[in-house]
Amino acid sequence: MTTILFKNAKVxxxxxxxxxxxxxxxDTETGQFINKETANADETIDLKGKYVMPGLINAHTHIILDPFFKIGGLSSVNAAQTGAVVNTYIAIDNLNKLLKHGVTYIRDVGSSDNIDLQLSKLEKDNKITxxxxxxxxxxxxxTGGHGVELGWESDGVDEIRKHARTNIKNGARNIKVMATGGVSMDGETPNDVQLSxxxxxxAVDEAHHKGYTACAHAQGTEGIKNAIRAGVDSIEHGIYLDDEAIQMMLDNDTYLVPTLMAPWAIxxxxxxxxxxxxxxxxxxxxAHIKSIGKAAKAGIKIAMGTDSGTAYNDFEKGPSQELEQMVDAGLTPLQALQSASINAAELLKINDYAGSIETGKLADFIIIEENPLExxxxxQADKIVYKKGKKVE
Structure with a gap:
């Protein structure tokens, strides 16, 4: 066991x-924060007034997608055509980029060949960093809906229940449903209502029966309300929020994951x-920016997510740029930092062991030079990243 004491940081x-x-x-062996009062430190690191915060949590990613189309064509179509081996290679590269730039936990909300589920198990078992x-x-x-290239086409309650159960059997800890159309596919609009x-x-019931979460791609107003009525834990995107939708989210304790980087990058x-x-x-x-500002002002819980993997929406600077976009939309800097730490951890149901700097939790944190609350x-600047107590090289 190696214990490291970090001193003189602003945290x-x-x-x-x-x-x-x-x-x-x-403790670098358990990968956790430990009580500094009882720790017999093997090493002491003087951070000399640097700023420390929890590793970022990105609650909306697509790790199998290449946002820069290196293989050619739109990324979602590529992933459907290139197959599991190439997509796994892309996913590992994207995970490395995320980690290097300070993202220490993610929720992936649309993959193929169960790549996200298998990589999740490997990381949990410490087989990969x-x-x-x-x-x-x-x-x-x-059938024919948004995300069809990589989605599981499902029609009717029984078919959807079967597919949700199968996802959970395969290791899913979140179920993603498509409530509306979107931007990235031709022949549909964000206002199109899709799944009922x-x-x-x-799908939500199956997730909740197991204590897991469900989220909805929901951009148009009626589709957002449908997803809230269905009981999802989070609305992804939330482009056209009206006052009624905002109140419904407050009444149902529904989180919002803005993904402002997605249209910005396009x-x-x-x-x-x-x-x-x-x-x-x-x-x-x-409209997207306006909706996110209204939601923040109303007190809706917001979790940071970027939609990384969509067109030109990268896995490196994207998460820190998303924080800037949220502040520009009306969040306070504190709300932005909370969205990428404790709020996202609560949404993902990992807050018992991640998302904050506390004894007994995973020692996932970043060190930066300036105060992001100011x-x-x-x-966005260069940073030092620790994952499970070990410095990421």
Missing amino acids: FTGKNTDFEGIDFAV APGIIGSGPAIVM VEEMRA NQHPEKLPDFMVKKSLAVQE NIKAV
Whole structure:
């Protein structure tokens, strides 16, 4: 066992409201924070006033997708065609990028060949060094619906219940359903209603029976409300939130995962992407930003998620840029940091062992030079990353 005592840092634990002078200790064998008062430190590291915060949690990723189309064509179509070996290679590369840039836990919300589920088990068993993974397996979509290239086409309550149960059998700890259309597919709009309330509720019930979570891709207003009625734990994207939808989320304690980086990244590359995609993305960006600001002001719980893997939406700077986008939309810097730590951990149901700097929890943390509560862009700078008490090289 090796114990390391970190001294003279300014620490945001995830539960306090400012960076405070706190010394802390880790056990590199168990990978946990330990009581600094009883630790017999083998090594002491003086952080000399640097800023420490929990490793970032990204609650919306697609690790098998290549956002830069190195193989050619749209990423979701590529992944459907390239197969498990290539997609696993892409996923491992993306996980390495996430970890290097400070993301120590993710929720993946749409994969193929159960790649996210198998990599999750390998990480949990310490066979690979990567962010922890809450996997969903293939998303559940209506026939011809959003995400069909990688989703599990399902129609009717019985079929959806079967597929949700199969995902859970294979290791899913979250079930993803598609409530609406979206930006990235031609022939549909974000306002299209797709899976019904009854269909989504069947999937949600199966997840909740096991103590797991369910989330919904939901962009248009009626689809958002349908997903809330079905009992999902989080709304992904939430582009067109009206006052009634916001109140429904508050009444049902439904989280919001904004993914502001998804349209932003598309809109930075209009000449490289299909016209249908760019046109829809440009059309939703203003409403999206406005909705997220209203949600934050109303007190909806927000968890950071980027939709990494979609077009030009990268696994490196994307998560820290998402924090900046959320602050620009109206979150306070504190709300942004909470969204990527304790809030995301609570949504993913990993808060018993991750998401904050506390004795007994995983020693996942990052060290940065400046205070992100004063300038949220501080998280975008170079950082030192620790995963399970060990420095990421």
